[in-house]
Amino acid sequence: MANNIIDHFNEYFEIVPATSDELKDEVYKLRYQVFCVENKIFNCEDYPSQLESDDFDRHSVHYLIRHRNSGVYAATTRLIPPDANNPEKNFPLEQYCTIDNVAVMESINRAHLAEISRFCISKAFKKRNNEKNTLATVSSGWQDYPKQEERRTFPYLSLALIACAIKASHENNIHYIYSASQPPWLRFLSAMGINLIKIGPLVDYHGERWPTVIKIADMLDCVAEKNPDIWNLLTNKGRF
Numbered sequence: 001m002a003n004n005i006i007d008h009f010n011e012y013f014e015i016v017p018a019t020s021d022e023l024k025d026e027v028y029k030l031r032y033q034v035f036c037v038e039n040k041i042f043n044c045e046d047y048p049s050q051l052e053s054d055d056f057d058r059h060s061v062h063y064l065i066r067h068r069n070s071g072v073y074a075a076t077t078r079l080i081p082p083d084a085n086n087p088e089k090n091f092p093l094e095q096y097c098t099i100d101n102v103a104v105m106e107s108i109n110r111a112h113l114a115e116i117s118r119f120c121i122s123k124a125f126k127k128r129n130n131e132k133n134t135l136a137t138v139s140s141g142w143q144d145y146p147k148q149e150e151r152r153t154f155p156y157l158s159l160a161l162i163a164c165a166i167k168a169s170h171e172n173n174i175h176y177i178y179s180a181s182q183p184p185w186l187r188f189l190s191a192m193g194i195n196l197i198k199i200g201p202l203v204d205y206h207g208e209r210w211p212t213v214i215k216i217a218d219m220l221d222c223v224a225e226k227n228p229d230i231w232n233l234l235t236n237k238g239r240f
Contacts (some may be wrong), residue, residue, distance in 0.1 A: 056078075082110060100201070177216060193226030197212055199212060
């Protein structure tokens with residue numbers, strides 16, 4: 001077994017940028033499975049092709065996480081940068097949430113702001129009863145998998161998705177990330193040293209969520225101080 005999180009994770013999983021039409025279809029297929037079939041957040045009948053997609057996907061950066069042994073895509077997320085054709089276009093979070101933390105937002109250049117969304121992990125990689133209806137998993141204790149060493153990597157899928165967003169931000173000159181975050185997720189991230197800033201009231205947006213923002217550089221500095229092993233996973237050992 002590898003001695004650190006990132007090497008152990010990379011032994012069993014691979015981060016895949018979804019740059020081709022075929023890989024994007026895998027993204028939309030997995031999202032349909034998680035958001036429509038497993039969690040009933042969206043209506044299956046609205047997606048007869050069994051591919052969950054929206055208008056923001058056209059200018060988003062998509063990532064998949066593939067389980068090496070099975071070839072199955074385990075998780076996906078997207079980063080929505082500003083629309084080059086319409087820089088002032090609202091992000092999804094801005095359409096559904098009230099943003100009233102003016103002190104934080106007035107210092108942010110929208111050209112360097114993006115939103116992370118469609119953050120999800122396949123039910124096949126979430127085996128505990130209390131995780132069945134969650135979009136991301138943060139705990140351990142899976143059963144019915146062939147290798148105990150593999151099971152130990154599954155809690156890091158959520159952090160690996162954050163790593164995907166950081167990599168996409170690095171490649172697209174993004175310095176700040178919006179997210180609509182569920183309260184348990186905020187508590188988990190805080191334990192990792194990731195302290196998202198609430199910028200508005202709690203809303204019912206596919207479940208209770210806080211609109212949040214974070215400066216990526218500040219986030220990584222805090223994580224590095226609290227847990228260098230997690231920092232290595234989020235930055236691919238400092239490469240981004």
